[in-house]
């Protein structure tokens with residue numbers, strides 16, 4: 278453990294509250310201008326677009342633990358990492374590191390903090406200058422921060438090579454002489470050379486063969502124990518996240534939707550998005566099949582995310598609008614119909630046939646029955662968009678999931694482990 282680890286030991290190492298990063302996509306991009314219809318005269322409107330990459334994210338990381346951050350591509354994981362690393366300034370929110378608000382630090386204090394927070398990227402090649410020898414690569418951050426004399430830096434570099442599972446004599450070799458896994462080990466040695474407290478690992482094993490991945494993960498765990506490190510481990514690969522994490526934060530479209538202890542979260546995922554992600558993990562036994570549908574469709578644009586719960590447009594558990602008196606089983610049938618119309622996944626020959634296929638008789642709520650029949654009639658008339666629109670405005674947009682933003686609240690867990698979920702299904706009184 279580092280000698281700096283003395284003050285504010287009761288504080289989590291990292292405390293992030295309401296962290297937000299929006300990108301203004303308009304700068305220099307013609308894409309945000311709408312041109313006059315003749316295509317010749319000066320653009321008459323300008324609509325700057327805001328990419329809501331990270332939106333009000335709060336979490337803590339305790340000293341010595343690994344928080345796994347998981348989510349599909351484009352959900353904001355790398356942006357969050359870059360803001361934590363101070364490579365990007367937040368639009369809003371606070372980052373407390375060792376009890377200090379990074380936004381309030383002097384530039385000298387911030388420089389010191391930069392030493393304490395290091396990052397490992399996916400591509401082990403990109404951060405290794407091919408013209409520099411391994412020793413110089415590892416020593417560079419120490420030199421930049423004025424740590425040790427030349428002999429001390431060399432000794433440290435050789436020690437670190439050993440710590441990360443390489444030979445000390447590799448000190449005099451060039452990066453091209455190493456495999457991908459070995460290069461990632463060199464990156465680790467380089468990051469550890471300044472004795473950081475906190476290491477952010479952004480898909481550190483994604484570019485490596487599966488057999489090498491496991492070795493690097495094991496080395497990361499050994500290094501964590503040896504140096505008392507705290508990790509934020511970012512990956513879209515759930516098996517890697519399960520292997521390495523103590524706790525897991527699940528991110529969707531710029532927001533956290535579930536946070537919990539790794540074993541509990543994998544055994545008993547609560548958020549429909551976490552459930553869908555887990556059900557999409559390939560299972561070794563081809564005969565065993567998940568009971569839930571995997572994720573359909575793409576992640577919506579962070580420029581115009583869905584209202585309310587951002588996952589609702591893909592959620593298999595969308596809550597029925599309160600204004601309809603519709604039993605759960607009937608609502609499940611309606612949801613199935615909505616999805617099928619969305620995907621145009623059936624032949625629309627006759628209204629009664631489609632009704633029989635999706636519904637178990639007439640719906641008990643008259644208004645729901647009317648809407649469903651009208652939508653089916655549209656499909657039979659080959660007016661799929663009108664059907665989709667009708668089902669969207671009469672059902673999806675009237676759900677609490679569309680009308681109100683769920684907050685990331687604690688939910689009861691039978692093993693009393695920490696669990697926070699942002700889903701209306703789990704709000705007190707709903708479930």
Ligand SMILES: Nc1ncnc2c1ncn2[C@@H]1O[C@H](COP(=O)(O)OP(=O)(O)OP(=O)(O)O)[C@@H](O)[C@H]1O
Nearest residue numbers: 300302328330349350351352353354355356357579
């Ligand atoms: N500099 C930028 N300017 C505008 N938009 C950006 C910028 N950087 C990222 N984005 C957008 O922010 C959203 C989040 O991107 P980010 O790279 O953080 O996601 P991610 O979860 O890390 O994805 P991946 O796993 O593919 O790297 C995306 O829609 C991305 O296009």
